[in-house]
Amino acid sequence: MKAVRLHQYLKHPIVEEVADPKITGPLDVIVKIGGAGLCRTDLHIIEGQWKEKSNVSLPYTLGHENAGWVSEVGSAVTNVAVGDTVIVHPLITCGFCRACRAGDEMHCEASAFPGISVDGGFANFLKTSARAVVKLDSSLAPKDIAALADAGLTAYHAVKKAAKSLYPGTVAVVIGAGGLGHIGIQCLRALTTAKIIVVDRSAEALALAKELGADHTVLADGNQRKTVLELTNGFGAEALIDFVGEGGAIADGVAMLRRAGSYYVIGYGGILEVPTIDIISTEINFVGNLVGTYTDLVELMTLTAAGKVRLHTTTYPLEAFNDSLHDLDTGKLQGRGILVPA
Amino acid sequence: MKAVRLHQYLKHPIVEEVADPKITGPLDVIVKIGGAGLCRTDLHIIEGQWKEKSNVSLPYTLGHENAGWVSEVGSAVTNVAVGDTVIVHPLITCGFCRACRAGDEMHCEASAFPGISVDGGFANFLKTSARAVVKLDSSLAPKDIAALADAGLTAYHAVKKAAKSLYPGTVAVVIGAGGLGHIGIQCLRALTTAKIIVVDRSAEALALAKELGADHTVLADGNQRKTVLELTNGFGAEALIDFVGEGGAIADGVAMLRRAGSYYVIGYGGILEVPTIDIISTEINFVGNLVGTYTDLVELMTLTAAGKVRLHTTTYPLEAFNDSLHDLDTGKLQGRGILVPA
């Protein structure tokens, strides 16, 4: 089959022929890829930013946002059958550790992360596990929803945590209305009654945010802190959801937070730097977010099937991977890029 | 009456004669002080560290950890009567804002903080509100428990948050076994079944920690991270409770945290500085803690009356305030210092 393989950090991945994956364990599942989402993390991987955290051996196949159809299953698989349309939870997990037992798969003590630590889905076929596949409503096409497997799941997971404290009358500020942010806004709209304020540097992204349900949009033109405080009567937001996580976004976010509020860290790259006296005198919280659980993904697909979440995408043939990467890197990519194998 | 008054930042407070406080509102309560705790925050106030946050006009009376007996009440007070033994919640709150309604008095939109923003309890009498006084079991003497009003309350509040995720088999690491820390350890012992590991630079403090219920004590001699990771099979702690909040303690704490764990910030002075990629890749949380609620204080007094929490104290006459401050500043003060008016 064809696969997009990284041979060397800081070099372009290569689209090349490799052997198809094979069933080796009783719970293995092989998925014929219908769509695989391109993510800013793919850029970070190529740059070597995940080298030590993932410990992957090169070359390997990229692609961690995958959807398609079940093509082969191990001897003990009963939850899906060949031909089922599925979206693939990003992690292969053991099912036996405390984290898996608690439904908190992201912290599985023996997990693999296709596309990051083992071969991923920029290919004709992906090998994953029965524990990772979510059977889809037949109304959903893999290429339309693949990016929900990671980008969407991450946004949903963070919003679901925030939603617990977003009762009627509260305010959620979203920083960054891009690939994850535009899904986060839709999830906030679906799960909460909070007033949603979206901050971004792009007027275009803000226009989309408004269309997707933002109550107020604020251009990050240097006055964003002042504007958000005015919109919240000087109090700030109960929830600050940061899809950027670098540059001025972090200091902005802290400044926009209400006493006892929570700052949800999703985007990454920068450094969180806050005097402890500011943390204790306002009793604020910082909440890390890492992808999401299997049941989060099921819930997100329920919202998607109900029309409450929709992705903006641009599709590319698998062979055009490096074009898609170039478009992402240069800001030309509209919405989320989806690779579709022939 | 006699009172300890701060006339100028960076100068010693003066013990001087001032007018007794008077009832002016229907919910006012005047407490004859039986004991008032000395706190490291008093040093910080004198140094000017709270100048802008408190906005207090000098001179004013210090003392924010107060207990005594009700000596006079406003016309609408029904929850206490003259003569009742009481401990005083540190804040005077409105009772009408959302935070007060939710029992989250620390975030009252119209609060005063005696000893910080208005006259405090290093004096014969303190003026507070009916909403702030907790009636005590007559077995408790004000001078023995005064420091629970703030130091104890802060420790209890943070431990109570942490206790929600400390099921049997989990680990709590306490950094700092001093004034707050030694109460925090007792609260952890009372509220949880977690394994308690205490880290401190003082062998003496660790000996006390052990006596109060720590399962393991670790001297902060440079090997503390390694030792804590060994004690937790390399995983780290579900809860990291930091009573220091400055110097190397913060970086140590982050390194000792388990995936999905929470870091409770209580001590202050330093800067929390963590790359966002480390926050998201392990999905950790930072939780601010500011004193505690009125019901927290009631619960803490229940534990104290039951013998589950006891303070280590050294008493001083009110007139000897500057001696007590000197002892605190030079590390000579054993346990918590308590000022007792004549």
Added chain:
Amino acid sequence: MKAVRLHQYLKHPIVEEVADPKITGPLDVIVKIGGAGLCRTDLHIIEGQWKEKSNVSLPYTLGHENAGWVSEVGSAVTNVAVGDTVIVHPLITCGFCRACRAGDEMHCEASAFPGISVDGGFANFLKTSARAVVKLDSSLAPKDIAALADAGLTAYHAVKKAAKSLYPGTVAVVIGAGGLGHIGIQCLRALTTAKIIVVDRSAEALALAKELGADHTVLADGNQRKTVLELTNGFGAEALIDFVGEGGAIADGVAMLRRAGSYYVIGYGGILEVPTIDIISTEINFVGNLVGTYTDLVELMTLTAAGKVRLHTTTYPLEAFNDSLHDLDTGKLQGRGILVPA
């Protein structure tokens, strides 16, 4: 002033002239009534059903769903001013007991319930407390929202509890789409993404339910259990919200509940009767609901101001109280009856 007074159980109340209420305490508030809701509980009171629970002395003024304008305040009131539009939380509470401190005013240890245990709002003026008044957005007219003070609050309170377990993909069954039920459906729509199934004996009530956001409506014609089970693939509902609480509704509700589901008891009159083996073998819960908290009422008014909850009402002049009662009793009353003083 004019007031609707109950002089004897099982007799019609009398509209008569009484003295205006007077401010006697520092936190008293007198409200000029703009609208007061008529409730099935008023019928139950007249029938004597609350005689022992309320211990009220006859004669007294009925009316426990009140809204209007502040006309006079006690000396210590600062949260509202004369002229403010307000809705009145049904209870006068102490603010000092544990329940009040926790925001759980319904369980105040020293409360009064105007219209039930002391004089209520079917009159020109009502005496209540500063703790009970919610200042309203000026866009809301007292006569349009008065019934939210109790009927609406009760529905919101129960739905808010249920909402915690109603993630995307779950099912909520509402039994009874009448005065409370039609508000409950709107609250479910606003707070959750659950599939909403409404069961009622009236096709007209079901038509309204559909319009307000029900996904499915089921006529209670004897096949309702079967139909609900079919609509839930045989599993039943995660939440069963029973606004009827008598007759066959209870047994129906239990039969429609999913394993580990919760049955919210709101309507009353009948007897809950379930073998304990059925409770443990499916691990179901029964959750009592009593009016709601002050902050629940604030949140409900936020939803109302945002257009997410609207009441169906019929207004009557205060003098026509017995006509309104007759219409309620004979099923002629469309929506919720509102008494409006001249």
Added chain:
Amino acid sequence: MKAVRLHQYLKHPIVEEVADPKITGPLDVIVKIGGAGLCRTDLHIIEGQWKEKSNVSLPYTLGHENAGWVSEVGSAVTNVAVGDTVIVHPLITCGFCRACRAGDEMHCEASAFPGISVDGGFANFLKTSARAVVKLDSSLAPKDIAALADAGLTAYHAVKKAAKSLYPGTVAVVIGAGGLGHIGIQCLRALTTAKIIVVDRSAEALALAKELGADHTVLADGNQRKTVLELTNGFGAEALIDFVGEGGAIADGVAMLRRAGSYYVIGYGGILEVPTIDIISTEINFVGNLVGTYTDLVELMTLTAAGKVRLHTTTYPLEAFNDSLHDLDTGKLQGRGILVPA
């Protein structure tokens, strides 16, 4: 091997020779039984009370509280190895349904219950699943802890739910200090700071309760409601944990409950019968409890290894099953009966 088999309802089970269980699936685990607990449910099964709920085909092997050593594993089992000491969670579950994913195994959509719906552990060997075995600290002997697999787990599960609302100063009333109750008391002691009041008809059981940590014991001699109300200043208990579930216990329990309190149903046999007006006017809850989760069992074993929970047992050889049953039925059995195969 030898096994205790039920051939006919209302007849004594027979100890007879049957074939050893065999590994057929990749996640199967065969446990050599070291101890299997006898439970009142075994009596109920023989009486036919579970006939329709379990749908089991006779003859089959009883025994649903099992511990021992792993003797054989399926090809995909990695969490235990042959020779490991294990306690067996009572259910064999799928691991793929929403309930399993949420760690709520009791509501697995495709479970089997050895000893109830398939062959159990009153035998030399038991076939279960990798998902059901908890690896034990080698300090724990199967015959000493087997009954924790179900009786203990059930008590722990209910107490863990109750513990969430048992802050310092609250009261838990335990009805029934027998097989489950005496473990429940120890769990309450370990997990909470609540005042524990135990009600039982047996002075002997109460003496044990006292020794295990009860603060007060109350003989159920007809005055128990009055006594409990006196012990709680007339308020009643925040949590009522009913290990009896039949006879007068239920009405007693409801009468002993504080406003907004919760009644935990564990024992069964009787009928819960409460007027809905009593449920809503005090806002009380009834909480069903069914065995417990896998992680509950892990936590309970942690408490047990730490010496915080210990079982009172009497052992019998497997062949003496009918003697043990007779002793249980006639009240001669001290503590929990444990069958030990040769």
